[in-house]
Amino acid sequence: MNSLLWLIPVLPGVGAAINGLFGKRLGKRLSGLLACGSVAASFLIALGFFFTVFLAEGGASARVEQSLFSWIPSMGVDWAYRLDSLSMVMTLVVTGIGLLIHIYSLGYMSHDAGFSRFFSYLNLFTFFMLNLVLGANMLLLFIGWEGVGLCSYLLIGFWFERPAAAQAGKKAFIVNRIGDAGFIMAVFLTFVTFGTLDFYGVMGQISASEMHGGVLTAIGVLLFVGAAGKSAQIPLYVWLPDAMEGPTPVSALIHAATMVTAGVYMVARSGVLFSHAPAAMALVATVGALTAIFAASIALFQNDIKKVLAYSTVSQLGYMFLGAGVGAFAAAIFHLMTHAFFKACLFLGSGSVIHTMEHAEHASGGHRHYTEMQDMRNMGGLARYMPRTAYTFMIATVAIAGIPPLAGFFSKDEILWKTFEGGHFALWALAAAAAAMTAFYMSRQVIMTFWGDFRGGAAMEKHLHESAPSMTVPLIILAAGSVVAGFVGVPAALGGANRIEHFLEPAIYAGGHGPAPIPHASYAVEYALMALSVALAAAGIFYAYRRYWTGPTRDSALAGSRAYRTLLNKYYVDEIYDATAVRGTVRGGEGLFRFDQKVVDGAVNGSASLTRLSGDLSDLSDQNLVDRAVNLVAEILAAASTRFRRLQTGLFQNYALLMLFAVVLLAGALTLWS
């Protein structure tokens, strides 16, 4: 069994290669079958490991390692995979939810001309993502890290004829590269400090030593710069909302369930390091909490069905970092897992809606821009036409809003509780407020999309219909997951055993031990906080119901409000970045190019003219004054200095003469010497 580990990442890689090279010739059926089959095989192998290793012989502290070959011998870095409990959870999420999204895409992309290209990218993404979570050392994680970024670029810009899509893909890549620059610096510093890049090697050295702060803080902060890029945290979150230009399954897979959570995984993977760097931890927690509320506030009034979900994702990722930053790494991964279910469900549901909207528009002969088809102001009442999509969407909404006993309640409350328990009351307050906002904007979305009357026009309404089973079945499975996934982490206060936390701990603390448990306050405080967060969520839902049940008209009344406009325009952050960083770089380039032509090259051309001038002068004065030998020298100067264009013929004499000159010099020197 253990020798099969490498197949988990490699199978989707093979699928990607075959689809990329021969996809067009395979035809849609085979191409789709290959893509889904390779991920399904990986998923089954992963399940095999889960049941035979982690639930049986080895238990949660089991480790499966496999080194394929020596990769960079001079640094002792191998191409090696390692499966421990943390990787196991991530692998199951990536392959399991990835498989559902692959299947969903069969329907969603069925009419797209780039069908096999799409599946090739999707498989390639899965390959890199599995390298990321299974890599035994930082460098292999980085390979996956940049690789998923590449696939994200390719998939956001999948419909590259849309200028906005091409632009968004590039933006995502470059913003991520800024984060990656931080990450790679962390890799360098790690290697210089520990002489190895193997995670267990590094974490083991930290546990064994008395290291604290200092270089560990530097590594932690640099790693977090990388995480902030990949996982869309302040100030590098700006690429994720734009990334919604990609096909919706991509948004679900990459920009909700898996890739964007890579930063959280990486922080948890380096849990030992972060635990020894409190300053870095404080940064992670603060940025996480601020991002959670900042993005939630932008989501409040967005009208694009996918943009709401995008900002919601940024906000939820903020929760995960908050959890990691207060030391609740397991809670962060728990929320990562439950979020993968309900957010994938929400995105795929929105895709189902967009798919139907576009088909109906097409069937009724309309030609409105694709952004109009994603605008919730043109929707309404869709529950009547697509009940499966509507009800699964609503289940996922209840889950993300944090209503018990659905999955989001357990994972989000665990983070809130750990924040409060650790004494970070201000961060707790921010996160609790963001929770109320989450309940509000998600309910607003459900009401605007699925209830009330359809606002897209009577012609279109006739053509609305439920999506195909290949799309609705994954929705149902994900909705079921959104209901039950939380039960693996029921806290002790509610009579549970918090199984996932105990499962993850051996990996997160890499053989060492976690921070000493905080002496437990009475359950009374925990109950009170739970009641409060449920009340906040209920209030958010109720307010959205009051406000939007009769249609979205009440937002138009706000059009004059400055606060509303600021939120609608996302605090103008994109505009500010554009005016400063982007413009600044291009201006700098233009300035340097002028400098290059005028000053650097100017000096070259100028010195040529100067030589010519001096040549002319000496030519003039020497002409009749010196003998023939000297004349020759003057000719060299003159030749070297005539205008470039006229120089062409004189040049080779010049050249030959210089050579001759050198040889004469040499010979002369030799004779003198001997």
Add this chain to the structure above:
Amino acid sequence: MFENNPFNFPILSLVVFFPAIAALFILFFVKKTDEDRVRWLANGAALIGFLISLPLWFAFDAAGPQFQFGERYEWIPSIGVEYNLGLDGISLLLVLMTTLLGFIAILSSWKAVTERVKQYYVFLLLLQTGMLGVFVALDFFLFYVFWEVMLVPMYFLIGVWGGPRKLYAAIKFFLYTLVGSVLMLLGILALYFAHHGATGEYTFDLLRLMETSYASGLQFWVFLAFFIGFAIKVPMFPFHTWLPDAHVEAPTAGSVILAGVLLKMGTYGFVRFSIPLLPEASREAVWWVATLAIIGIIYGALVALVQKDWKSLVAYSSVSHLGFVMLGVFALNTLGLEGGILQMINHGLSTGGLFLLVGIMYEQRHTRDIAAYGGIAKVVPKYAALFLIIALASMGLPMLNGFIGEFLILQGVFQVDWVYAAFAVSGIVLGAAYLLWLYQRVMFGKLDKEENKSLADVTSRENATLVPIVALCIFIGVYPKPFLEKLAVPVAAIVERVSPESAQTAEAPPLPAEVEQELRGPAPVPSDD
């Protein structure tokens, strides 16, 4: 006389002079008007040239002596000049890259060159001999001869078959490099006489010249003379302005060779001569060479960002990439040098590939203006895919060759000073920016220009030039070990000369336990400090 030569056959001479012999054959025995025969012969010769260099790769013993396949004959005994060739891991990689890119460049010219066809191929083949000679000469005088020989065909290639400003570009190229050569010659002579002063022996043999340790003052001046000679070739900021002109005006094959091979002679010069011969001066120069390299990285990238001409964008990207190579080399440690040398190969492949790709579009549209394209991925999907892979290799994406090179360079530089690495890392971000922006403007968006709607995708001949490059980019990216292994011995020798203290602390391959035990003596008593 052969040294460490398993073939007992002058294989290096054969590899070096085969293209020249073919060139002479074409020159004397093929009629000018018989253009197709010229093409077939030249392509055949280049392919054979590549094939006969392949045995070097397989026969080279990475763990053996540094220089292999040696040949040594007296040439001008009165002044101690020898015909002395030898190949180490560094030369091996460069020689193979040269024979491969030479073949690819010649193959790419099939349709592009229609004037003075015979002369064109003769020059390309002669150029090949000059370049190969540079990489295998172990006699400084011989090296200089090859170095100069190579200039002439390149001058004509730019000046005769180039673009509208070809004469300006050709002369600028020639004068610039000539200035460098003259200074280099002075440096060589200074070492030659200083060595004689110390030992009483006249020799240009690199290995014997290395035996003398030169006075610091002399080292400084010779380093400076070499620096200008090599830095112009690299080119380093601020000696780089000949490059965009030469690249833009040169025909495609010329650009491929120029970027792929000629620029590497500069960096090779530093690795082979400056650093081992002048270790003290090299150590002292680190701060300012590194500073110039970093300026080159950022400056080249920023200027590339705003280019409107497709080819000059790639040209400025070379300034940036070669900055990385120089930075790695002047880290003067194992990882930096390994990365720097590997990156020479990587840059040859990826930038050579980019020039080939630009050439394919230029042949069809006769413009290199980026704005003249847009949305062409729709009509030329294969071309777009190949372009993407090579561009990604150029920007150093993992699992492609550029990543390994840049990573090793930066890791090596980080060990010297993290500030250098921090600045250089920004070049990686900018590298993604200029290449992806180019890609977006050329490939993506609406296909709104009529002329672009009938573009032809890559032909099988063009595929034959690009696929080997793509395959190598992926191979080196995934499994760089065979390449890095070849570099281990020569890099260790350089590090040993230039920074002996770092050579001792560098990680040695682990010894068998009992040997280590023997070396260390009894197990140390654990101490508390």
